[in-house]
Amino acid sequence: MQYWDYHTHSSLCNHAIGTIEDYITSAIEKNLAEIGISDHFPMDLLPEHFHIYAMPLNEFPSYISEIKRLQAKYISQIKVKIASEVDFFPTAFNGYKRIIKPFLDDFDYIIGSVHAVPWQGIEAIPIDEVQAIPMIKELGVDRVYLEYYDTLLEMIKTNFYNIVGHFDLPKKYGLFPQDSDKIWQKILQVLDQIENSGMAVEINTSGLYKNVKQTYPKEDIIKELIQRKIPITLGSDAHSPKYIGFKFQEIIVRIKKWGLTSLCQFSSYENNLIPLD
Ligand SMILES: [Zn+2]
Numbered sequence: 472m473q474y475w476d477y478h479t480h481s482s483l484c485n486h487a488i489g490t491i492e493d494y495i496t497s498a499i500e501k502n503l504a505e506i507g508i509s510d511h512f513p514m515d516l517l518p519e520h521f522h523i524y525a526m527p528l529n530e531f532p533s534y535i536s537e538i539k540r541l542q543a544k545y546i547s548q549i550k551v552k553i554a555s556e557v558d559f560f561p562t563a564f565n566g567y568k569r570i571i572k573p574f575l576d577d578f579d580y581i582i583g584s585v586h587a588v589p590w591q592g593i594e595a596i597p598i599d600e601v602q603a604i605p606m607i608k609e610l611g612v613d614r615v616y617l618e619y620y621d622t623l624l625e626m627i628k629t630n631f632y633n634i635v636g637h638f639d640l641p642k643k644y645g646l647f648p649q650d651s652d653k654i655w656q657k658i659l660q661v662l663d664q665i666e667n668s669g670m671a672v673e674i675n676t677s678g679l680y681k682n683v684k685q686t687y688p689k690e691d692i693i694k695e696l697i698q699r700k701i702p703i704t705l706g707s708d709a710h711s712p713k714y715i716g717f718k719f720q721e722i723i724v725r726i727k728k729w730g731l732t733s734l735c736q737f738s739s740y741e742n743n744l745i746p747l748d
């Protein structure tokens with residue numbers, strides 16, 4: 472079966488390598504049916520620390536037109552979807568909705584991600600960064616997890632996003648909560664909210680090539696997704712073309728044993744379940 476990779480970046484975001492076209496040709500080489508180009512939406516409205524992690528807003532129109540050009544160029548070889556990974560940060564959300572509006576008609580889906588965990592006194596914890604480890608330890612790993620999942624809850628309630636990006640990101644550098652039961656209860660609350668929202672969750676394989684050596688989300692959460700029939704999609708979160716479709720085949724073989732029967736695709740925000748063979 473041909474899979475699809477819905478979470479990809481490019482050099483436009485300043486911390487990935489390769490052009491959009493490089494990612495598309497890599498996806499063709501890997502025999503994928505679709506690739507979603509989902510570069511970080513401009514982070515101009517996040518605390519200043521984060522601005523460098525995305526293209527500036529004035530480059531976004533050319534990002535969209537470049538994807539459209541490549542969509543046409545490769546139409547006989549692969550379906551190219553237009554997307555973006557859009558941060559959720561509570562105090563910036565209304566501003567985001569305003570600046571993203573001109574592009575909404577172009578997207579097939581929006582990935583919602585929390586990279587910046589709001590925190591009183593310091594604005595935000597950059598949980599995606601290795602430099603944040605001492606800060607997270609000092610503030611308390613469990614507290615950071617709870618705040619992260621509360622932010623995710625708020626994100627889901629907005630009804631603005633289609634796919635939850637890297638669900639359990641705070642584990643990225645191998646920091647795990649002490650009171651895992653308490654965090655699990657919070658995760659179940661998040662899953663209840665997703666169930667009511669119609670959102671999908673990605674199996675993000677980038678954790679497999681990072682310190683944590685797990686997918687996002689981890690096995691127990693994936694099993695809950697399957698049981699609750701929450702739509703699942705696939706993303707490598709590639710920041711280099713070589714990671715396109717990373718370990719998709721073997722992950723799906725494993726997850727099928729847990730009862731997964733379909734994966735979802737998006738076209739113009741329409742969620743379409745594709746049965747697995
Ligand atoms: Zn990135």
Ligand SMILES: [Zn+2]
Pocket residue numbers: 556584586636637
């Ligand atoms: Zn991300």
